Amino acid sequence: MDIIIVGFGAIGKGVAKVLYEKREYLKKNFEEFRVVAITDSSGAAIDEDGLDLLKAIEVKEKTGKIKNYPEKGKEISSIDVIRNVDADVVVEVTPSNLETGEPAKTHILESFKNKKHVVTANKGPLALCYRELIEEAKKYNVIFRHEASVGGAMPIINLAKETLAGNEILSIRGILNGTTNYILTKMEKEGLDFETALKEAKELGIAETDPTQDIEGLDTAAKIVILANSIMGMNKTIKDVKVKGIKRITPEALFLANKRGYTIKLIGQIKDGYLIVEPMLVPIDSPLNVKGTLNVAMFETDLAKEVVVVGRGAGPIETASAILSDLIHIYQATKR
Ligand SMILES: NC(=O)c1ccc[n+]([C@@H]2O[C@H](COP(=O)([O-])OP(=O)(O)OC[C@H]3O[C@@H](n4cnc5c(N)ncnc54)[C@H](O)[C@@H]3O)[C@@H](O)[C@H]2O)c1
Numbered sequence: 443m444d445i446i447i448v449g450f451g452a453i454g455k456g457v458a459k460v461l462y463e464k465r466e467y468l469k470k471n472f473e474e475f476r477v478v479a480i481t482d483s484s485g486a487a488i489d490e491d492g493l494d495l496l497k498a499i500e501v502k503e504k505t506g507k508i509k510n511y512p513e514k515g516k517e518i519s520s521i522d523v524i525r526n527v528d529a530d531v532v533v534e535v536t537p538s539n540l541e542t543g544e545p546a547k548t549h550i551l552e553s554f555k556n557k558k559h560v561v562t563a564n565k566g567p568l569a570l571c572y573r574e575l576i577e578e579a580k581k582y583n584v585i586f587r588h589e590a591s592v593g594g595a596m597p598i599i600n601l602a603k604e605t606l607a608g609n610e611i612l613s614i615r616g617i618l619n620g621t622t623n624y625i626l627t628k629m630e631k632e633g634l635d636f637e638t639a640l641k642e643a644k645e646l647g648i649a650e651t652d653p654t655q656d657i658e659g660l661d662t663a664a665k666i667v668i669l670a671n672s673i674m675g676m677n678k679t680i681k682d683v684k685v686k687g688i689k690r691i692t693p694e695a696l697f698l699a700n701k702r703g704y705t706i707k708l709i710g711q712i713k714d715g716y717l718i719v720e721p722m723l724v725p726i727d728s729p730l731n732v733k734g735t736l737n738v739a740m741f742e743t744d745l746a747k748e749v750v751v752v753g754r755g756a757g758p759i760e761t762a763s764a765i766l767s768d769l770i771h772i773y774q775a776t777k778r
């Protein structure tokens with residue numbers, strides 16, 4: 443199966459690493475998964491027989507520009523690559539823009555028009571025009587998957603659509619941002635100051651390209667919109683979410699909360715049609731009290747009752763795990 447990776451930052455490189463490490467497993471169980479093009483803001487590397495993924499990662503890490511890939515690198519837009527390079531699937535992992543959804547929205551729609559399936563981790567277009575994307579994928583008869591867009595490696599979207607199929611999901615509440623959970627955990631457990639903890643999160647490759655999206659709760663807001671629309675049958679946008687971030691939370695506030703048997707977490711919640719993101723007091727012994735970059739989601743359903751899922755919500759390899767599962771699903775749905 444031939445893949446184009448659009449966006450070659452933390453996640454794009456994570457996808458390349460995972461496809462390289464799993465190349466024998468994939469060939470044995472499915473077929474060769476080849477990356478025939480990689481793009482970033484500088485241009486692209488293109489090889490219809492499959493790029494050398496370790497070389498692509500090395501070029502990006504050394505020079506910051508994928509167009510410097512020897513012989514196969516060139517200055518060309520992602521749109522032209524999507525239009526002109528023959529491939530089965532586009533993996534869209536450019537920065538999430540929560541105002542316009544671009545450039546990802548155009549990349550995704552152009553992929554559909556060119557009969558390419560899409561796997562994305564990008565929350566922008568999903569939070570702004572979910573219904574339009576679903577309709578367009580149906581119109582061009584292509585598959586559109588986005589498990590990585592909420593909770594990273596934590597199974598949530600496909601779990602609800604597949605394993606909880608037939609259930610009515612009455613409410614969801616959880617921690618859906620790894621960066622803020624990492625910061626709150628470091629402040630609580632090590633008394634680390636906010637800025638140092640944020641710097642560490644950036645170094646781990648878990649923060650957004652614009653980390654204010656994490657800190658101000660907008661990333662979590664985008665994710666509960668995606669959940670509301672994709673697995674609860676709603677039709678919301680990010681403007682429907684009441685959002686507060688964690689800027690006012692200090693190590694002292696966490697210490698005081700602990701003294702009373704609580705911690706403080708940035709909670710996203712969908713209940714009775716209302717979407718809200720704000721720091722909340724959580725009992726120390728609650729299933730919601732997960733640490734570090736972990737995410738957690740508590741479903742209330744009509745048949746399965748309460749269901750709780752926990753997993754790494756961010757990180758290049760962890761997120762690439764969710765992207766790989768969507769790629770395998772596309773292979774099984776189209777190539778078998
Ligand atoms: N980092 C995580 O743990 C994580 C987890 C889940 C989802 N995501 C989402 O995955 C996406 C990528 O995240 P990241 O951490 O890799 O970001 P990043 O900032 O590390 O990388 C973004 C990449 O996109 C490229 N890019 C920007 N504009 C482009 C364009 N027009 N055409 C092609 N490439 C372009 C940049 O050059 C860069 O290579 C974001 O939408 C993010 O919200 C990230």
Ligand SMILES: N[C@@H](CCO)C(=O)O
Nearest residue numbers: 619620621648649650
């Ligand atoms: N910046 C996001 C990445 C995963 O969407 C987080 O910290 O959860």
Ligand code: NA
Nearest residue numbers: 589592594596
């Ligand atoms: Na997920």
